[in-house]
Amino acid sequence: MKAVTVIIETPKGSGQKYDYDPQTGKMKLKKVMPLGLVFPFDFGFIPGTVGGDGDPLDVLVVSEVSAFSGCVMDCRIIGAFKVVQQEPNGERIRNDRLIAVPEVSQRYADVMALRDLSKTIVEQAVAFFTSYNQQAGKKFEVLEKLSAARAFQLVEKSRLDLPVKMLVELFLPLYDGNGEVFPEKLYAELREELTAKFGGLTAYSRNPVKGFWKPAGNHAEKDVLLVFEVMCEKVETEFWDELKARLLKTFKQDSLIIRCSKIELR
Numbered sequence: 001m002k003a004v005t006v007i008i009e010t011p012k013g014s015g016q017k018y019d020y021d022p023q024t025g026k027m028k029l030k031k032v033m034p035l036g037l038v039f040p041f042d043f044g045f046i047p048g049t050v051g052g053d054g055d056p057l058d059v060l061v062v063s064e065v066s067a068f069s070g071c072v073m074d075c076r077i078i079g080a081f082k083v084v085q086q087e088p089n090g091e092r093i094r095n096d097r098l099i100a101v102p103e104v105s106q107r108y109a110d111v112m113a114l115r116d117l118s119k120t121i122v123e124q125a126v127a128f129f130t131s132y133n134q135q136a137g138k139k140f141e142v143l144e145k146l147s148a149a150r151a152f153q154l155v156e157k158s159r160l161d162l163p164v165k166m167l168v169e170l171f172l173p174l175y176d177g178n179g180e181v182f183p184e185k186l187y188a189e190l191r192e193e194l195t196a197k198f199g200g201l202t203a204y205s206r207n208p209v210k211g212f213w214k215p216a217g218n219h220a221e222k223d224v225l226l227v228f229e230v231m232c233e234k235v236e237t238e239f240w241d242e243l244k245a246r247l248l249k250t251f252k253q254d255s256l257i258i259r260c261s262k263i264e265l266r
Contacts, residue, residue: 010043011071022239045058062117082146083095203226204229
């Protein structure tokens with residue numbers, strides 16, 4: 001099975017719960033937990049998936065290290081808890097918890113399935129989720145422990161269940177007004193932000209995009225662009241307006257094209 005991308009929201013040992021905020025592209029403090037209740041391992045989500053609660057699939061990442069909020073890591077899925085969560089209003093929803101191990105882990109390098117973990121670790125994970133939900137007035141019930149293969153199927157199915165209807169193309173300049181190349185850091189930060197929000201992106205260059213005549217010259221100037229593409233269920237105008245305003249300042253541009261089109265599924 002191939003590795004999956006996991007974005008860490010709350011690090012191991014934290015007594016605060018953090019959630020990724022897609023509007024700002026930042027991690028937001030959600031709650032402070034009771035004294036003594038901390039996350040036993042890094043906790044995050046798989047971008048580009050959707051679970052029974054409408055949010056991306058949750059992942060507990062078992063590792064010898066503690067990462068940080070916003071850390072992106074390649075992990076292998078080793079199993080999952082098939083879960084029914086009862087809300088305070090009595091509604092019961094599926095809210096499965098996947099268990100993963102970082103590909104770079106040395107201590108857990110041979111762990112390929114839940115059965116390879118110690119019984120204590122598995123029990124600790126279940127106890128934490130149970131206590132965490134109790135604090136929120138919810139009931140947490142593990143229906144079944146899934147194998148690595150069945151857990152990975154959950155991930156693949158959740159990607160298919162994600163409704164994708166729109167394609168958004170973001171056209172970015174590669175050179176400034178003086179002909180200097182913009183720093184790669186600018187594109188890397190944007191790639192990370194868009195990947196976290198939309199679960200992935202496609203990047204490609206168009207060289208040249210278009211030739212046009214200068215008002216006082218007789219030669220065409222070539223505009224070299226990098227294009228980022230993302231797919232989404234709907235276009236969040238507020239997000240894209242804010243992003244465009246920010247990128248105009250970052251790249252020192254008078255204009256910047258963001259093009260939206262509907263995907264025709266057949």
